[in-house]
Amino acid sequence: MRLHTIPALIVLLASPATQAFSLPDLTITDLTVNGQCQPVITVRNLGPGKLPDKAMYVGYSPGLSLRKDGSPIGNAIMDKAELVHAGGSYTYTDTHPDHVVNGQANYVAVIDDSSIIPEASETNNSLSKTLNCTPSQPDLTIDQMQIDNECRVSMTIRNIGQSDMSSTSYGVTTLERTIDGEPNGSISLSSIDGAAQAAVKGGSVTWTDAQDFQPTSDARYNLSTPAGSDANPGNNGRSIIVPDRCKAAPSEGNHDGDDYLWQPDIRPMTPMRPVRPARPK
Numbered sequence: 595m596r597l598h599t600i601p602a603l604i605v606l607l608a609s610p611a612t613q614a615f616s617l618p619d620l621t622i623t624d625l626t627v628n629g630q631c632q633p634v635i636t637v638r639n640l641g642p643g644k645l646p647d648k649a650m651y652v653g654y655s656p657g658l659s660l661r662k663d664g665s666p667i668g669n670a671i672m673d674k675a676e677l678v679h680a681g682g683s684y685t686y687t688d689t690h691p692d693h694v695v696n697g698q699a700n701y702v703a704v705i706d707d708s709s710i711i712p713e714a715s716e717t718n719n720s721l722s723k724t725l726n727c728t729p730s731q732p733d734l735t736i737d738q739m740q741i742d743n744e745c746r747v748s749m750t751i752r753n754i755g756q757s758d759m760s761s762t763s764y765g766v767t768t769l770e771r772t773i774d775g776e777p778n779g780s781i782s783l784s785s786i787d788g789a790a791q792a793a794v795k796g797g798s799v800t801w802t803d804a805q806d807f808q809p810t811s812d813a814r815y816n817l818s819t820p821a822g823s824d825a826n827p828g829n830n831g832r833s834i835i836v837p838d839r840c841k842a843a844p845s846e847g848n849h850d851g852d853d854y855l856w857q858p859d860i861r862p863m864t865p866m867r868p869v870r871p872a873r874p875k
Contacts, residue, residue: 616643618680619714620656620672620705622721630757631695631727633660633688635703637672641680642714649673649711656706658686663699667692672705691760696822698726730756731825734767734817736832737798745808745840749815749832751787752798755825763823764793772814773807783817809836 624636637658639645648654655673659666668688676684695701704720706713713719733755742748751769753759759767767783784790787799807813816831817824824830 631729638683732759733825
């Protein structure tokens with residue numbers, strides 16, 4: 595009697611348990627912070643199968659999401675070749691300035707949160723950890739200030755902190771003026787420093803204010819930074835006294851406010867009366 599084993603083999607290969615052997619299995623193996631207090635997430639494909647080819651295309655790639663104390667704060671697309679084959683891993687660093695870990699909080703990382711990829715296991719896609727970090731911060735200050743030869747205020751703005759200032763914070767920082775005791779407007783730091791030289795740790799920019807804002811007695815300038823973005827807001831301002839050469843001219847002359855030239859007083863002369871001829875005797 596001949597045994598028919600082939601149909602049984604086909605049934606075995608088609609069973610759900612056997613199909614799982616060929617599927618990938620994405621999981622989060624680590625969730626930590628780096629030296630800049632940025633979240634760092636490690637994703638691994640445990641296998642035994644590889645990711646489908648379409649996983650490398652937009653709309654078919656697994657997503658990575660991050661939550662802080664239950665609230666979503668960011669996501670990324672994991673269309674990474676490192677995850678295609680079983681055993682492959684990819685480490686993702688969240689560099690968004692608003693996602694820096696500051697203090698202690700509970701973080702949850704989830705891979706393939708939309709279940710786009712069929713996996714051998716759908717129960718190991720997340721990892722929850724309490725992260726704690728105190729980030730180093732930038733520290734903007736007005737390092738030097740002087741009155742130049744044209745009697746304009748000149749200064750050097752420097753980052754003396756331990757890290758760069760984010761482009762977001764730097765873009766909304768302003769320099770506020772007080773001229774001769776009166777507030778006189780402000781200017782954005784990004785307008786002064788378009789290349790963001792002073793945003794970099796140890797970086798600086800030198801700038802001279804416009805002639806329209808020449809003080810005649812004193813001036814004070816103050817950097818207004820977003821709350822929590824500057825290590826020491828107490829060193830953000832600096833004052834200067836105007837030297838005598840830039841103050842009002844002596845009282846015996848008239849002072850021209852445009853060019854600071856001294857001019858003598860010019861008074862109109864009284865016309866002289868004609869001399870009358872003498873009467874004949």
